[in-house]
Amino acid sequence: MVALDLVSMLLVVFLVVFKLVSGVDAYMYVAIGLALIAFLATVAFANFIDRAEGTDDD
Amino acid sequence: MTETLANALLLVGSFFCLVAGIGVVRLNDVFSRMHAATKAGTLGLALICIAIMLLADTWLHLAEAVFVFLFMIASAPVGAHLIGRAAFHNYQPMDPKTQADPESEPFRHPVRLPDSSLPTSELVAEPSHKSPDDPDNG
Numbered sequence: 001m002v003a004l005d006l007v008s009m010l011l012v013v014f015l016v017v018f019k020l021v022s023g024v025d026a027y028m029y030v031a032i033g034l035a036l037i038a039f040l041a042t043v044a045f046a047n048f049i050d051r052a053e054g055t056d057d058d
Numbered sequence: 059m060t061e062t063l064a065n066a067l068l069l070v071g072s073f074f075c076l077v078a079g080i081g082v083v084r085l086n087d088v089f090s091r092m093h094a095a096t097k098a099g100t101l102g103l104a105l106i107c108i109a110i111m112l113l114a115d116t117w118l119h120l121a122e123a124v125f126v127f128l129f130m131i132a133s134a135p136v137g138a139h140l141i142g143r144a145a146f147h148n149y150q151p152m153d154p155k156t157q158a159d160p161e162s163e164p165f166r167h168p169v170r171l172p173d174s175s176l177p178t179s180e181l182v183a184e185p186s187h188k189s190p191d192d193p194d195n196g
Contacts, residue, residue, distance in 0.1 A: 001088075001141055001144075001145070002088060002091045002092050002095050002141060003082050003091075003095070005095060005096075005134075005137055005138070005141065006078060006079065006082055006095035006099055009095075009099045009100070009103060009130065010075055010078075010079070010099065012103065012126065012130065013071075013072075013075055013102065013103050013106055016103075016106055016107065016110055016123070016126060017068070017072075019110075020068075020109075020110060020113065025119075028119070028122045028123075028126075029122075032122065032125060032126055032129075035126055035129050035130055035133070036129070039129075039133040039136075039137060042133075042137035042140065042141065043136075043137065043140055046137070046140035046141050046144040047140070047144075049144040049145075049148060050140075050143065050147055050148070052148070
């Protein structure tokens with residue numbers, strides 16, 4: 001769960017750096033969209049875990 | 059000058075991203091891992107985004123970098139707070155070295171992992187600090 005959050009953040013970092021290296025503008029838009037979706041995924045997943053009482057899930 | 063500064067920021071930012079990854083692999087419980095991932099990862103992303111802002115050639119590229127920067131700075135603490143809340147509500151075990159803030163509200167004792175920092179030979183040599191004929195000693 002924590003690692004999922006970190007992986008999405010590192011993917012955003014990778015896309016931003018790759019935009020700098022390759023010069024293709026579209027990678028920046030992909031990074032913006034991935035940042036938005038990753039935040040939504042974190043919030044939704046944390047809510048699901050919070051609702052499932054007593055499960056062993058991290 | 060600007061390029062040198064941006065290169066240095068890229069290097070330092072990627073170093074902090076590496077530190078975040080190592081921290082997630084090496085630390086013991088959810089809460090310490092969250093500390094590593096959120097703080098070091100956000101700092102790395104922020105430094106890399108500042109480097110992109112320094113190297114931007116049009117205003118649109120600058121605005122995109124500023125947007126990624128501001129959004130990740132705003133959303134990472136919120137996400138970490140939600141993860142920590144969900145983990146604490148689901149009785150995730152805490153490492154023995156992880157301590158709660160003494161001024162925080164004491165509403166439940168945390169679940170503890172067994173103390174893995176002590177080597178087993180030491181545990182065998184000194185079983186406990188209780189007296190040997192204590193019936194609770196086992």
